[in-house]
Amino acid sequence: MTFKNIxxxxCGLACDDLTVSAKQNKLDILAGQCTLNRAGFNQALWEKTSTAMMQGKEIAHATAIDKAASLLKKSEAPLIGGLITDVNGVRTAMALADACGAVIDHQDSQAIFRNTRVLQDTGWMTTTLTEVRNRADLVIMIGSQVLDDYPRFFERIIQPKPQFRKKPRQIILLGSWDGRKIPAELKGDNTTVIKTPMESxxxxxxxxRATLAERVLDNNQFGGMNSSAIQELAFQLKESQYSVFTWSAKEFDMPHSELVIEQLVELIKDLNTTTRSSGLPLGGSNGxxxxxxxxxxxxxxPLRSSFAQGQPQHDALLFDSQRLLKNAEADLLLWVSSLRSDQPPPDTDIPTIAIGHPATQFKRLPxxxxxxxxxxxxHTGHTFRMDGVVTLPLHKLRETSLLSAADVLSQLTARIS
Ligand code: SF4
Structure with missing residues (x-):
């Protein structure tokens, strides 16, 4: 059977144009293939077991639910982590957290919170993928891993001719491109590469910002750019009718990186006093x-919240799952990862319940x-796109005896309530 518009x-691009053929448990991507979805669809074929396990030994599903519920009931400080799943999976994980007084956090919240802190502190002006594709005449892509993490970003968003612009779009790649090969699709007459370490x-x-504010620069080098290159770029930004800055918080892996994102957000605000400019934070990998x-x-x-006091409480530092595990402040980990087999629970000494991809490669048996x-x-479901403005429907492409993460989490909630 062939499925269209899947x-x-x-990844967070949530491309909705795939054509997939499903035959005798084989899944072939006929259109819209990329490195990440090829790996994801291949992992789906590695299904090792559809049977629940207790310390590596097969057990009946009902027994697994009983045992997991009993561990949750006994726990005084449960942690629900991973959350590498779809919208329904997260909704039911929230309900379970509420029922058992757990902390809830996503595996990649380190990167999420570099952005969230800025949004909470200063607010920001961001745009959507559709706006970028149709209206942006200048796109400044900060970082160098965009095509590793979102392989079809260029094809789907940057390459198409803008619907509301006559002139070709200008692209500036600003990031640690030193020693990295620039992918062929990013090269071209309209692309300028500025090699700058992420720290700079x-x-x-x-x-x-200083140049746009007409201040005199008392230095000649700024992250590998000289002052005339800075002036040229500032001029380009002022002249642009709609510039967009993209960045992936994951690439700002350095202390106090939220301050860099805050500077960027303020630059966008400065530009909006005379022209139009927006940000597009890239994210959404692993759901x-x-x-x-x-x-x-x-x-x-937001995430990094606790239900231990009977109502949701958020604290980005206190309820950071990595910190809780490191400091032994959780006594039970319930890990959800239904999208990826290569994202097992972290290696921890506390008892672990894993609700996951059938081919999960464990470091330590839960x-x-x-x-x-x-x-x-x-199974069907929904996923949020990286710009957070739409959820897209996920389709069922094959028959399986496996329940969804949402089904299992609902069973657990019912069992302990
Ligand atoms: S770019 Fe992302 S969403 Fe699009 S097909 Fe590849 S993995 Fe899927």
Whole structure:
């Protein structure tokens, strides 16, 4: 059977133009293939087990639910982590957190919170993928891993001719491209490459802000750019009718990186006094945007939240799952990863319940493992796009006996309530 206009769940772009053929348990991507979805669809074929396990030994599903519920009931400080799943998976994980007084956090919240802190502190002006594709005449892509993490970003968003612009779009690649090969699709007459280590991006942004404010620069080098290059870029930004800055918080892996993002957000605000400019934070790998959006709409607060006091409480430092595990402040980990088999629970000494991809490659066998279907392959669902403005439907492409993560989490909630 051939499925058309299928949504891909494997990164935050949520491309909805895939054609997939499903025959005798084989899945072939006939259109819309990329490195990430090829890996995701291949992992779906590695299904090792559809049977629940207790410390590596097969057990009946009902027994696994009983044992997991009993561990949750006994726990005084449960942690629900991973959340590498679809919208329904996160909704039901929230309900379970509420029922058992757990902390809830996503695996990639480190990167999420570099952005969230800025949004909470100063607000920001951001745009959507559609706006970028149709209206942006200048796109400044900060970082160098965009095509590793979002392989079809250029093809889907940057390459198409803008619907409302006559002149070709100008592209500036600003990031640590030293020693990295620039992908062929990013090369071209309209592309300028500025090689700057990520640690120096703040310098470039500060120099641009100073130049736009007509201040005199008392230095000649800013993150590998000289002052005339800074002036040229500032002029280009002022002349542009709609510039867009893209960045991936994951690439700002350095202390106080939220201050760099804050500078960038302020530059965008400065530009809006005379022209139009917006930001486009790139994210959503491993379902992180779905997790944060669902958490916010269900509870009014973002991830890194606790239900231990009977109502949701958010604290970005206190309820950081990595910190809780490192400091032994959680006594049970319930890990959800139905999208990826290569994202097992972290190696920890506390008892672990894993609700995950059937081919999960564990570093340490969990107490209980309940294999579940992959959203967008084994069952229907929804995923949030990286710009957070739309959810896209995920489709079921094959028959399986596996339940969804949402089904299993609902069973657990019912069992302990
Ligand atoms: S770019 Fe992302 S969403 Fe699009 S097909 Fe590739 S993995 Fe899927």
């Amino acid at each position: 949504t891909c769940p494997f 991006v703040a310098e470039v942004i500060a120099a641009l 992180s945007i779905s997790a944060n959006q669902v958490c916010t709409w269900q509870s009014g607060i 107490e209980i493992f309940i294999p579940v279907g992959i959203p967008g392959i084994d």
